[in-house]
Amino acid sequence: MTTIDTEGTPSTTDPAPDPDTPATNGHTVRNVTTVVGVVLVAFLAILVLGFGNRDKSDAVSPLDGKPAPAIIGQTVDGQRFDLANLRGSWVVVNFFATWCVPCQQEHPELITFDERHRAVGDRLLISVVFSDPSTVVRNFFAQRGGDWPVVQDDDGSISVAYAVSQVPESIIVDPSGTVVGKIKGGVRANDLDRLIDRLAGKP
Amino acid sequence: MSPVRRQALSWALLLVVAATALAVGVFGRGAPRSDAERVQDLSQEIACPVCGGESVAQSQAPAAVNIRSVIAQQVDAGRNDDQIRAYLGDRFGEELLLRPRAEGLSSLVWIVPVVVAVLAAAGLVVVFRRWSATAGLQPTDEDRELVARFLGADDVGEVVGS
Numbered sequence: 001m002t003t004i005d006t007e008g009t010p011s012t013t014d015p016a017p018d019p020d021t022p023a024t025n026g027h028t029v030r031n032v033t034t035v036v037g038v039v040l041v042a043f044l045a046i047l048v049l050g051f052g053n054r055d056k057s058d059a060v061s062p063l064d065g066k067p068a069p070a071i072i073g074q075t076v077d078g079q080r081f082d083l084a085n086l087r088g089s090w091v092v093v094n095f096f097a098t099w100c101v102p103c104q105q106e107h108p109e110l111i112t113f114d115e116r117h118r119a120v121g122d123r124l125l126i127s128v129v130f131s132d133p134s135t136v137v138r139n140f141f142a143q144r145g146g147d148w149p150v151v152q153d154d155d156g157s158i159s160v161a162y163a164v165s166q167v168p169e170s171i172i173v174d175p176s177g178t179v180v181g182k183i184k185g186g187v188r189a190n191d192l193d194r195l196i197d198r199l200a201g202k203p
Numbered sequence: 204m205s206p207v208r209r210q211a212l213s214w215a216l217l218l219v220v221a222a223t224a225l226a227v228g229v230f231g232r233g234a235p236r237s238d239a240e241r242v243q244d245l246s247q248e249i250a251c252p253v254c255g256g257e258s259v260a261q262s263q264a265p266a267a268v269n270i271r272s273v274i275a276q277q278v279d280a281g282r283n284d285d286q287i288r289a290y291l292g293d294r295f296g297e298e299l300l301l302r303p304r305a306e307g308l309s310s311l312v313w314i315v316p317v318v319v320a321v322l323a324a325a326g327l328v329v330v331f332r333r334w335s336a337t338a339g340l341q342p343t344d345e346d347r348e349l350v351a352r353f354l355g356a357d358d359v360g361e362v363v364g365s
Contacts, residue, residue: 046308046311062293063294130265131265131269153269155269155273155276156268156273157269157272157273160269160273161294163294163295165252165295166266
């Protein structure tokens with residue numbers, strides 16, 4: 001408290017201990033800084049751990065190790081199709097669209113894979129149409145070859161059940177009907193066989 | 204009405220208005236939502252997995268169209284909003300849910316702001332208390348003398364005792 005006394009000289013009186021002395025303020029500032037620092041470090045740790053645990057590998061599907069979602073529907077040729085009927089064989093479920101360039105590029109490789117295994121029936125290939133009309137898909141196969149079940153997915157439910165958001169994508173289902181692998185992007189016949197060999201435990 | 208009562212009344216009114224606004228915001232959707240409204244609301248809560256920053260309600264990407272269609276199918280099939288969110292979250296990952304689920308690590312998004320708000324309010328209460336304690340300082344003898352000297356009063360106690 002500063003006042004002017006009768007002689008006009010400043011005089012200072014300090015009546016009671018002020019709780020907001022510089023020393024206390026220093027403590028408060030230091031405490032607040034510590035708390036803010038701890039919170040920031042905690043957020044950083046959460047960010048690092050959270051992102052570190054996220055697996056971005058293409059080969060891991062959220063369905064990995066789970067029963068393959070049902071694929072029941074019509075093929076583009078009007079045949080009835082049910083994935084459950086293929087139990088006992090390895091199945092490659094290929095999602096594709098005729099308008100997708102990598103799908104066009106992988107098509108000859110899929111033909112090679114299908115022809116290699118069709119006679120034995122140990123490894124089967126099916127395709128699921130991703131946002132494409134049946135007539136266009138029929139023309140695509142008529143022009144480029146290939147003769148395996150191509151299932152329509154007009155309501156998108158098969159693609160969503162398999163968590164497919166971009167094509168091409170291929171999902172490997174083992175003979176017990178479990179999802180065991182996934183390839184994002186175009187495939188090659190030899191790579192498909194190598195992957196299935198590995199999954200089957202073959203040398 | 205005394206100023207203190209008037210102040211208390213305005214605080215009470217403010218509280219009532221704030222509580223009513225909150226209650227209407229949270230519960231006051233009036234009539235139950237139609238199926239189409241549920242599909243629209245859910246679509247706005249799900250990010251399009253391939254378009255960066257758009258919800259499936261806004262995007263025309265095939266993946267977004269498929270997810271919208273599946274939301275509509277599941278609403279038709281009688282599944283509730285949480286079941287539909289969980290179905291999509293399990294497949295495409297939690298990052299697709301624009302409103303994070305209130306469980307696990309994601310629950311921090313909901314808990315931290317509430318904790319911070321409570322701590323901030325508590326801090327304000329403490330600081331205000333301290334300020335009012337400071338305001339109630341008692342004058343010292345020196346102060347009394349000073350005032351007495353200026354006023355020329357004989358009885359110092361009368362001056363400061365009010």
